[in-house]
Amino acid sequence: xxNNNSYHVSESGHYGEFGGAYIPEMLYANVxxxxxxxxxxxxxxxxxxEFNSLLKDxxxxxxxxxxxxxxxxxxxxxxxxxxxxxxxxxAHKINNTxxxxxxxxxxxxxxxxxxxGAGQHGVATATVCALMNLECIVYMGxxxxxxxxxNVARMQMLGAKVVPAESGSKTLKDATNEAIRDWxxxxxxxxxxxxxxxxxxxxxxxxxxxxxxxxxxxxWQLKEKTGKDHPDYVIACVGGGSNAAGAFYHFLHDDRVxxxxxxxxxxxIDSGHSAATSILGTKGIIHGCMTLLMQTADGQIVEPYxxxxxxxxxxxxxxxxxxxxxxxxxxxxxxxxxxxxxVIQLSRSxxxxxxxxxxxxxxxxxxxxxxxxxxxxxxxxxxxxxxxNTYLTYIEDHKIQL
Amino acid sequence: MKTIRQTIIEKGNNILNVYFTAGHPTxxxxxxxxxxxxxxxxxxxxxxxxxxxxxxxxxxxxxxxEIALKNGQTISNIFQNVKNIRKTHQIPIIMMGYFNQMxxxxxxxxxxxxxxxxxxGLIIPDMPMEIYERDYQNLFIEYQMxxxxxxxxxxxxxxxxxxxxxxxxxxxxVSQSSITGNQSGISDEQLAYFGAxxxxxxxxxxxxxxxxxxxxxxxxxNKYSNGAIVGSAFIRTLENSKDYSATIQSFMSRLExx
Numbered sequence: 001x002x003n004n005n006s007y008h009v010s011e012s013g014h015y016g017e018f019g020g021a022y023i024p025e026m027l028y029a030n031v032x033x034x035x036x037x038x039x040x041x042x043x044x045x046x047x048x049x050e051f052n053s054l055l056k057d058x059x060x061x062x063x064x065x066x067x068x069x070x071x072x073x074x075x076x077x078x079x080x081x082x083x084x085x086x087x088x089x090x091a092h093k094i095n096n097t098x099x100x101x102x103x104x105x106x107x108x109x110x111x112x113x114x115x116x117g118a119g120q121h122g123v124a125t126a127t128v129c130a131l132m133n134l135e136c137i138v139y140m141g142x143x144x145x146x147x148x149x150x151n152v153a154r155m156q157m158l159g160a161k162v163v164p165a166e167s168g169s170k171t172l173k174d175a176t177n178e179a180i181r182d183w184x185x186x187x188x189x190x191x192x193x194x195x196x197x198x199x200x201x202x203x204x205x206x207x208x209x210x211x212x213x214x215x216x217x218x219x220w221q222l223k224e225k226t227g228k229d230h231p232d233y234v235i236a237c238v239g240g241g242s243n244a245a246g247a248f249y250h251f252l253h254d255d256r257v258x259x260x261x262x263x264x265x266x267x268x269i270d271s272g273h274s275a276a277t278s279i280l281g282t283k284g285i286i287h288g289c290m291t292l293l294m295q296t297a298d299g300q301i302v303e304p305y306x307x308x309x310x311x312x313x314x315x316x317x318x319x320x321x322x323x324x325x326x327x328x329x330x331x332x333x334x335x336x337x338x339x340x341x342x343v344i345q346l347s348r349s350x351x352x353x354x355x356x357x358x359x360x361x362x363x364x365x366x367x368x369x370x371x372x373x374x375x376x377x378x379x380x381x382x383x384x385x386x387x388x389n390t391y392l393t394y395i396e397d398h399k400i401q402l
Numbered sequence: 403m404k405t406i407r408q409t410i411i412e413k414g415n416n417i418l419n420v421y422f423t424a425g426h427p428t429x430x431x432x433x434x435x436x437x438x439x440x441x442x443x444x445x446x447x448x449x450x451x452x453x454x455x456x457x458x459x460x461x462x463x464x465x466x467x468e469i470a471l472k473n474g475q476t477i478s479n480i481f482q483n484v485k486n487i488r489k490t491h492q493i494p495i496i497m498m499g500y501f502n503q504m505x506x507x508x509x510x511x512x513x514x515x516x517x518x519x520x521x522x523g524l525i526i527p528d529m530p531m532e533i534y535e536r537d538y539q540n541l542f543i544e545y546q547m548x549x550x551x552x553x554x555x556x557x558x559x560x561x562x563x564x565x566x567x568x569x570x571x572x573x574x575x576v577s578q579s580s581i582t583g584n585q586s587g588i589s590d591e592q593l594a595y596f597g598a599x600x601x602x603x604x605x606x607x608x609x610x611x612x613x614x615x616x617x618x619x620x621x622x623x624n625k626y627s628n629g630a631i632v633g634s635a636f637i638r639t640l641e642n643s644k645d646y647s648a649t650i651q652s653f654m655s656r657l658e659x660x
Contacts (some may be wrong), residue, residue, distance in 0.1 A: 019529075020533075022501055023457075023528055024527040024552065025554050025565075025576065026458060026554050026556070026576065026580070026581075028557065029554075029558070030556075060636075065409040124472065150623065167464060167468070170456065170660075173455070177455055177457060178456050181457065181458075181459075181460070181581050184457075184580060185579070185580045185581060185583050186581050187556060188556070189577070237516040282506075284502045284505060285501055285528070286455070288528070295502070295506065296506075297506060298477055298507065299453075299503040299504075299505065299506030300471065300478055300503075301502075310491065345471065355613040398619075
């Protein structure tokens with residue numbers, strides 16, 4: 001960890017003016033237990049050994065860092081894809097669920113709950129629960145259950161119970177609300193595995209630490225390939241922001257590395273159907289933390305929209321809110337259409353079908369003024385198998401000639 | 403006008419605090435319901451500020467909040483409702499809502515406008531006690547705004563004392579570790595928890611809420627504290643009401659211990 005602490009979480013759980021723990025008393029004991037124990041537990045040698053061994057032999061880490069030649073030529077820079085899509089279960093989400101399930105075991109919890117948007121976190125949670133033989137309940141927006149049906153089937157196959165969230169826009173925000181309510185009702189026996197870098201402190205930091213393996217590997221993999229231990233750019237999509245947090249972590253205080261976030265503009269930033277939180281959001285509280293969120297003047301949370309279930313969230317992790325407000329990270333917003341073009345392009349030019357969330361990070365490449373020798377790492381956070389139905393429907397509806 | 407705390411202490415026991423969501427079932431119903439509750443002899447009214455994402459609330463309050471927001475409810479409108487009934491009624495009124503609502507309105511403006519409208523107390527369940535003490539306690543004192551903090555069966559003794567010290571209205575005893583609207587009976591464990599709090603010699607009066615929905619559960623609240631808070635059970639009776647006054651009278655008689 002860098003000596004300069006300004007982009008890491010503070011003792012009080014803050015990232016600049018963001019973060020903290022704004023939770024009802026019913027959750028205080030649970031969150032406090034995690035807060036006081038998580039750093040010690042993670043540091044224990046037996047935890048580290050089990051965590052690293054599972055990441056290697058079960059998840060399949062390290063994930064490759066792949067120089068994508070066609071898109072490198074197209075954008076005029078060396079574009080490397082960090083292949084988190086090749087992890088077991090198909091996304092970066094499993095890094096965090098492995099860490100949290102080991103923590104939950106050490107806290108003596110018997111029951112695991114999770115929220116999920118695209119279903120990747122739900123699948124990753126169901127997977128580790130199957131592995132550890134723990135009860136698993138996943139909350140998922142009713143809209144997302146339809147648009148990410150393959151992942152619902154996977155969770156059920158793994159033995160998890162998938163509970164639809166029927167309130168609000170029936171998407172990730174509402175699934176998170178339901179998971180929090182479940183946690184209040186079953187606090188003593190339950191650990192809540194939050195999948196994104198959101199929630200009350202220490203969740204954003206804990207999730208970021210478990211995802212930090214991504215930037216740790218980028219450092220040595222890039223050194224092997226280029227002789228340099230840092231890229232010029234790291235680019236990641238952001239909903240709540242767990243994959244971006246992991247891809248950024250070891251470069252937060254390295255000024256040579258430009259940090260780029262891609263958020264979901266939906267049908268366009270000014271369309272009224274968007275999830276571009278950094279532009280449309282203001283400071284406020286969502287899911288227990290102070291951050292940027294889309295809300296009315298009366299503080300009512302606005303329903304977001306994105307074709308991509310994983311980015312369809314009205315807030316953003318507090319670390320990212322701080323990185324954006326302080327100017328450390330730059331945000332670009334990609335529309336549904338731009339993301340879909342990126343999906344088709346990567347599929348056809350590299351033979352990789354990315355997740356719709358991930359495609360937002362690829363869709364903004366043409367807006368960045370790369371220099372010829374720049375080394376650019378795009379975190380390819382997940383694979384697109386779960387989205388095939390969405391893709392094929394989109395291609396048919398838009399009469400796209402393939 | 404008496405403070406909330408004075409009102410509770412003077413009567414001593416069998417306090418009844420009734421919660422409902424402002425703007426549900428209709429915007430026009432809020433003042434009628436408040437007046438009717440006061441006229442029926444309720445001791446305190448707790449007005450819920452409907453919120454889009456009420457994390458601590460069960461399906462009943464979620465639904466009532468959603469309807470109130472669809473009806474166009476705003477915080478300013480709730481203040482106006484209270485201002486209007488203050489012309490005729492002196493019953494203490496508490497407002498309950500989420501911290502983000504207070505922050506977006508502007509904390510000082512919120513507390514000041516609440517005070518000017520005639521609201522005497524606030525309950526903000528997701529405002530941490532530490533933040534209140536550091537940033538807002540002085541404002542609450544300046545505008546004579548009372549506050550209640552929540553304790554649950556999982557709250558440590560140390561924190562119960564802290565909540566007691568910081569609460570200027572009453573200490574809100576959450577009967578069980580759950581969201582609002584749970585209708586299961588009261589267990590021996592819960593009775594032991596109520597008894598333990600009773601024996602702590604706290605400085606604040608106490609009211610028990612969450613899951614209080616009938617005569618039996620209200621009697622238990624009365625026995626172990628200064629009284630009861632009823633919310634979801636009341637909101638459910640309002641949902642299909644044609645005559646609020648009659649509905650409220652019949653609901654109150656269901657809660658009366660004879």
